[in-house]
Amino acid sequence: MPEETNSIDYIMEKASGPHFSGLRSPTSASSSSSFFADANAPRQPFVIGVSGGTASGKTTVCDMIIQQLHDHRVVLVNQDSFYRGLNTEELKRVHEYNFDHPDAFDTEQLLECVEKLKSGQSVQVPIYDFKQHRRSSDSFRQVNASDVIILEGILVFHDQRVRNLMNMKIFVDTDADVRLARRIRRDTVERGRDVNSVLEQYAKFVKPAFDDFVLPSKKYADVIIPRGGDNHVAIDLIVQHIRTKLGEHDLCKIYPNVYVIQSTFQIRGMHTLIRDRDISKHDFVFYSDRLIRLVVEHGLGHLPFTEKQVITPTASIYTGVDFCKKLCGVSIIRSGESMENALRACCKGIKIGKILIHRDGDDGKQLIYEKLPKDISERHVLLLDPVLGTGNSANQAIELLIQKGVPESHIIFLNLISAPEGIHCVCKRFPSLKIVTSEIDVALNEEFRVIPGMGEFGDRYFGTDD
Structure with a gap:
């Protein structure tokens, strides 16, 4: 770490602006190490x-x-x-x-x-x-x-x-x-x-x-x-x-379809809580739900809208917008299911499909289950997974949606944290898809775990980590 990063001024400067974490490609330990060097390099002025x-x-x-x-x-x-x-x-x-x-x-x-x-x-x-x-x-x-x-x-x-x-x-x-x-x-x-x-x-x-x-x-x-x-x-x-x-992360400059919600002390505080390994399950779920709701609301803002006029109780005309009607959610089982309640709270009666990816080694993922709305090709899709790691599971889920007739540009991938490797992996393969996240972490380690990360999100959220 550069000597300047030890100073109080540097720490306060980093803490006061938008906060981002990192990412890494799942190729080899040597490439992972080289990525760490890149992740810790000074940001481009x-x-x-x-x-x-x-x-x-x-x-x-x-x-x-x-x-x-x-x-x-x-x-x-x-x-x-x-x-x-x-x-x-x-x-x-x-x-x-x-x-x-x-x-x-x-x-x-x-x-x-x-x-x-x-x-x-x-x-x-x-x-x-x-x-x-x-x-x-x-x-x-x-x-x-x-x-x-x-x-x-x-x-x-x-x-x-x-x-x-x-x-x-x-x-x-x-x-x-x-x-x-x-x-x-x-x-x-x-x-x-x-x-x-x-x-x-x-x-x-x-x-x-x-x-x-x-x-x-x-x-x-x-x-x-x-x-x-x-x-x-x-x-x-x-x-x-x-x-x-x-205020943009360097990856947002490379990929204009990547959106990081604007950081505030509230958001930083919630991230601090859910990343703490000693937090109780109740608090972890509570603050995770708050963050997920913010990500979902931000993602909904990228959907198409049409102008609509209504008559107010004062008999005045108000010109606003009408929500996108053809919409559904798709959660990547199991962690993605933790985001469904927030989506239902924002979109009354929304249809939600599910995709299960079997993890057999990091490069041997195999689809073993999918249940999607029959008319999904006519809908905009909010793909749900709280952690974007290597991007392999996400790519397989996105590929399935495209095979079902969903246009790539109609897919918005929502997650709480993203690793840079995962962003590279997804955006290079699907440049028209949008990614909405609350923070970009530093990198993946040699075990392909997001660092600093928050551990196995599904286990912590559903209480199966003991």
Whole structure:
């Protein structure tokens, strides 16, 4: 475990956000060990690219994002830091040098820097002296791995390799006259240049480069912000999206059909109770039922709805939605039966089928029983199993449903905890199916048990673990 994970700040940071646990593929002990290494690796940071014309307000936008993400570790990497230092001949003709051309930047070093940060390593970013037009030879800026990396510069969208490292691309769009006025003020005050040289450089290099390189890269942006830092609404929406993405488990980014219900202290507390090996059976069942109800309600939210109008007791019209009528549940015996009461409590009179998978070794599962509604092919199916481990039993149950005519996209798999191996196993084979879970655990161990897990759920729930 990294040294930083021992700190109180790290523990509190992890506890305050959405909580996830892990997973592992049932191939061999060696592959299981390698997966443990992956599971404990640093989570991938969220990389944001911010581009736009010179003096468009890129830095202001970045500062506002950083301020609003104060509860996350955020680093800013400026493309300007990666200007190539001018040699003696270039310095003699500095007024003829185009600082707004892609060749003015050391893109290879920029790539290396961002790739290291994404992998969790610290880097030393060069410091560029805009008055001397050279890099400082004996000083660097130390940048540590963080939750969010903001890469800012006029040409950060120009190179496809750099764009591919970004999770979000923002283009700051500001009127040309405003940008020119800001450029004059900045270069005269901060960079020691006179007004005539700034205007000459703008006409000769800056504006042509904007038209040739910067403006065409606007098409790669996911979000365009008019008026830059003055557009508070756009920045608030961007920060909200970033917070959502930071709250997602890495597997939810890989598989958009995997949904983890939003974690709260109530949910964390209930997980703490049912995972405790010393909890009484009564409390285990009580808190498991509460969690299962939340998962079921969340799963129902993914069903199709139709608009419906009703007349209220005040003789007013209320426009709402009508529930999906063609629905059934299917429990994977025996643990899945523990989720049936919650489903019945949410869906009055719902039909529930059953599938029994015989466990004869981890890879030798064999279907020995199924009892399903005759019209199941016409229904949306909520598949019930509280623990998704290797995914082998789930895959066999899903395959049976598909053979019965249920479209893959009509299946929603509900469980309390999932192992990453199981998610990989199911989602790769059935990419259109949805998985709804309350937590993703760390991994499977060599015995294919979910870690940290909650033991044999069926035995604990039905009281047959003695």
